[in-house]
Amino acid sequence: MIATPLRHALLALALLTSPAASLAAPASGEGAVRTVEIVAHRFEFTPGEITLEVGQRARLRLSSQDVTHGFYMKALGIDATIEPGRVTEVEVTPAAPGRYTVICDHYCGSGHGGMKMTIVVR
Amino acid sequence: MANEIDRRTFLRVAGLSLGAGALYQVAPALAGGLADGEGGDVAEAQRRANGEAVTPFTFVQLSDTHVGFSGPPNPTGTRAFERAVELVNRLERPPELVLFTGDLTHDSDQPGEPEARLRRFQEIAGRLKVTERHVVPGEHDAAADGGVRFRGVFGPTSYAFDHRGVHFVALDNVSRARPEVGPELRAWLRRDLARFSPTTPIVLFTHRPLFDLKPEWEWFTADGDEVMRILAPFENVTVLYGHIHREDRHDLGHARHLAARSLIFAFPDPVTAAEKVPARFDPARPFHGLGLRLLERGAAAGGRLDAREVELTLRERSGTEGFAQLLRPTSL
Ligand SMILES: [Cu+2]
Numbered sequence A: 001m002i003a004t005p006l007r008h009a010l011l012a013l014a015l016l017t018s019p020a021a022s023l024a025a026p027a028s029g030e031g032a033v034r035t036v037e038i039v040a041h042r043f044e045f046t047p048g049e050i051t052l053e054v055g056q057r058a059r060l061r062l063s064s065q066d067v068t069h070g071f072y073m074k075a076l077g078i079d080a081t082i083e084p085g086r087v088t089e090v091e092v093t094p095a096a097p098g099r100y101t102v103i104c105d106h107y108c109g110s111g112h113g114g115m116k117m118t119i120v121v122r
Numbered sequence B: 001m002a003n004e005i006d007r008r009t010f011l012r013v014a015g016l017s018l019g020a021g022a023l024y025q026v027a028p029a030l031a032g033g034l035a036d037g038e039g040g041d042v043a044e045a046q047r048r049a050n051g052e053a054v055t056p057f058t059f060v061q062l063s064d065t066h067v068g069f070s071g072p073p074n075p076t077g078t079r080a081f082e083r084a085v086e087l088v089n090r091l092e093r094p095p096e097l098v099l100f101t102g103d104l105t106h107d108s109d110q111p112g113e114p115e116a117r118l119r120r121f122q123e124i125a126g127r128l129k130v131t132e133r134h135v136v137p138g139e140h141d142a143a144a145d146g147g148v149r150f151r152g153v154f155g156p157t158s159y160a161f162d163h164r165g166v167h168f169v170a171l172d173n174v175s176r177a178r179p180e181v182g183p184e185l186r187a188w189l190r191r192d193l194a195r196f197s198p199t200t201p202i203v204l205f206t207h208r209p210l211f212d213l214k215p216e217w218e219w220f221t222a223d224g225d226e227v228m229r230i231l232a233p234f235e236n237v238t239v240l241y242g243h244i245h246r247e248d249r250h251d252l253g254h255a256r257h258l259a260a261r262s263l264i265f266a267f268p269d270p271v272t273a274a275e276k277v278p279a280r281f282d283p284a285r286p287f288h289g290l291g292l293r294l295l296e297r298g299a300a301a302g303g304r305l306d307a308r309e310v311e312l313t314l315r316e317r318s319g320t321e322g323f324a325q326l327l328r329p330t331s332l
Helices: A003-026 B002-007 B036-050 B078-091 B112-127 B149-152 B183-193 B224-231
Strands: A034-041 A044-046 A047-051 A056-066 A070-075 A078-080 A090-092 A098-103 A115-120 B057-062 B096-103 B133-135 B160-162 B165-169 B201-203 B238-239 B248-254 B255-259 B295-299
Touching: A034 A047, A034 A070, A044 A070, A044 A115, A047 A098, A056 A070, A056 A078, A078 A090, A090 B165, B096 B238, B112 B149, B165 B183, B183 B224
Parallel strands: A034 A056, A047 A115, B057 B096, B096 B133, B165 B201, B201 B238, B238 B255
Antiparallel strands: A034 A044, A056 A090, A070 A078, A070 A098, A098 A115, B057 B295, B160 B165, B248 B255
């Protein structure tokens, strides 16, 4: 509950900083985007933890080995559905350091409630 | 005076936590400090504004019984649920309604087992000596098949009814793949509420919180904000939910969210705990942290009428005394 206004602030920051970051570093362009592959399967994400840099744009390439999964972390502005058979891409530019827990928010079976991974932002 | 009264609905909720569980007593009063005769005016004004006067009654919220669950956090299975039913049946003032806020059963991939668990739930809930039982599903009841089996047993998972001047809404936020109510049900809710005056007391019961309590533990409803906006014109809204297996209170404008304890195992405090891990089973206090909620709607007369906003006060005593206290009806 305490964290809610903070999350909103972070989200607002993320929205504000994304265009600012691309304006500030036009030379680096697409080359500056880091790509991370994440695979979902009942009831895990692999890898279980990734590390991103504050202010650096990252592209997460999400795929599923079995059923439809979700990929949700509100404070980072991440809300995706991972369907099997295709890659879902999500871009994120973290605004503040921290440990962010991403959950599967698409019911995928009886172990669904514990399906999560961590994004560490430095 | 009557006009003033029309605008001023006053609801008091008092919570009481007892023995092996959390037992809440919600005693809303429409008015405080009025002479007897004026109390009748209040009821009459309410009746004119809302179509029906609010008259006192008691109801109970039970949640997260997880019938079929067996594991280290609670090896006693349905025992807490059965004791809660006994407790409700011994209440001095019998409740007129019992509301179940989801996860009546624990999910199972075994063929036939979900149906068997629903039947077992019905068998135990059927021992309640109340005329009206109302249920909403939790994700453990409904997410696997979109609520098909649940509706087969209980009928629609979102519905509304009126009871003694209070409008009750059951809202399903678990049958879709994601934690959400969805646009169709939100439209239904908007239509359902359209005929009520802003002073009508609303009790909405659902499984998940309609706000971001702890999204990383899936303690949220993705479109909860939109649901709360639909409820915003109403001056007197109480949202009862389960899912989090612990007591919680959260105020949002005119609405108060109250979470009920579970009847299977407790989850830790989301503010201080690093992980959503069930509380460890304590054989000395097998039902520690479990419980139910008793809600009482009080008399219209006999108090002071000076609040525009909903006022809910919650008194709690965390119970550790065990069943001896729980089973003393007078301690309510
Ligand atoms: Cu999943």
